[in-house]
Amino acid sequence: xxxxxxHPSWVICKSGTSVKIxxxxxxxxATTMFWYRQFPKQSLMLMATSNEGSKxxxxxxxxxxxxxxxxxxxxxxxxxxxxxxxxxSSFYICSATLxxxxxxxxxxxxxxxxx
Amino acid sequence: SQQGEEDPxxxxxxxxxxxxxxxxxxxxxxxxxxxxxxxxxGLVHLxxxxxxxxxxxxGRLRVTLDTSKKSSSLLITASRAADTASYFCAPDQGGSExxxxxxxxxxxxxx
Numbered sequence: 001x002x003x004x005x006x007h008p009s010w011v012i013c014k015s016g017t018s019v020k021i022x023x024x025x026x027x028x029x030a031t032t033m034f035w036y037r038q039f040p041k042q043s044l045m046l047m048a049t050s051n052e053g054s055k056x057x058x059x060x061x062x063x064x065x066x067x068x069x070x071x072x073x074x075x076x077x078x079x080x081x082x083x084x085x086x087x088x089s090s091f092y093i094c095s096a097t098l099x100x101x102x103x104x105x106x107x108x109x110x111x112x113x114x115x
Numbered sequence: 116s117q118q119g120e121e122d123p124x125x126x127x128x129x130x131x132x133x134x135x136x137x138x139x140x141x142x143x144x145x146x147x148x149x150x151x152x153x154x155x156x157g158l159v160h161l162x163x164x165x166x167x168x169x170x171x172x173x174g175r176l177r178v179t180l181d182t183s184k185k186s187s188s189l190l191i192t193a194s195r196a197a198d199t200a201s202y203f204c205a206p207d208q209g210g211s212e213x214x215x216x217x218x219x220x221x222x223x224x225x226x
Contacts, residue, residue: 006157034213043203044158044216093157102146102207104214106158 002028002098006107013084014115020080021110023094029074030096034104035067038091050077084114117141119187119204121220129225134191136220138204139184145209147180147187152201152219161189161202196226 003026013019023033031052036044048069049057056069068080077096081088091111095104119138128134138147146165150158164171164180164187171178177190187206191198201221205214 004157036216043218046213046215049213091155095158102209103148103160103163105160106150108157109155111155 002096002103002105004094004096004105004107006092006094006110008110009108010111010113012113012115015085016083018080018082019084019112020078021092021094021112023077023079023096023107025075025096025105028096028098030077031074031099033071033077033094033096035069035077035079036093036095038093038109040091044093047079052077081112084112086114088112089114117144117206117208118215119147119206119217121202121204121217123220124218125221125223127223127225128194130194130196132194132224134194134198134222134224136189136202136222138187138189138206138217140187140204140206141185142208143182144206146207148205148207148214149176149178149187149189150203150205150216152203154200158203191222194222194224196224198222199224 005024007022033050035047038044047062050069050071052071058064071077093109095106119140122137148163149161152158175192180187201219203216203219
């Protein structure tokens with residue numbers, strides 16, 4: 001089946017630093033990937049839609065200069081949290097749609113803790 | 116895109132019992148998807164039912180869709196402790212591909 005991986009699975013960083021999270025579709029190509037954020041005991045909140053070769057589309061209220069998204073290839077999208085602060089601590093999850101289907105496959109998530 | 120609302124928000128049952136969760140949405144859809152999330156993990160796709168389908172089965176899962184009532188249900192039969200997770204429905208209007216998730220339903224299956 002379609003597999004999506006994320007790296008790292010967890011990261012701890014100091015306030016003010018930047019953190020990059022990778023999302024890869026391992027056995028399929030994904031022209032579109034999605035980034036979500038999930039706070040404890042809450043639902044997933046869509047942050048942005050990442051399109052290969054073009055700029056990401058951000059949801060309302062999500063700062064594009066703080067959450068930089070780069071979809072460099074059909075199998076890789078990256079999310080960089082710039083100048084991270086403790087309130088950015090969250091669980092970040094990506095997903096990718098298998099071409100020709102309507103199904104989104106999700107990565108295992110990345111737990112970010114900003115001290 | 117629209118958000119599905121799961122009901123109930125929490126359900127606790129004994130192993131072997133069936134679990135039913137419902138999902139309501141507001142506008143017409145192309146398909147509706149159900150996902151499971153174990154604590155601290157990503158989402159796992161369970162089943163997709165299209166707007167022209169009324170019922171679909173996958174193993175111990177049975178999904179129904181009533182487009183006239185704008186609702187769907189997910190039935191898990193003969194539940195196991197490993198089914199303990201949060202379950203989300205995602206109505207998909209098609210086109211944009213993006214899914215919006217509701218609060219989900221937390222299922223606890225007690226051994």
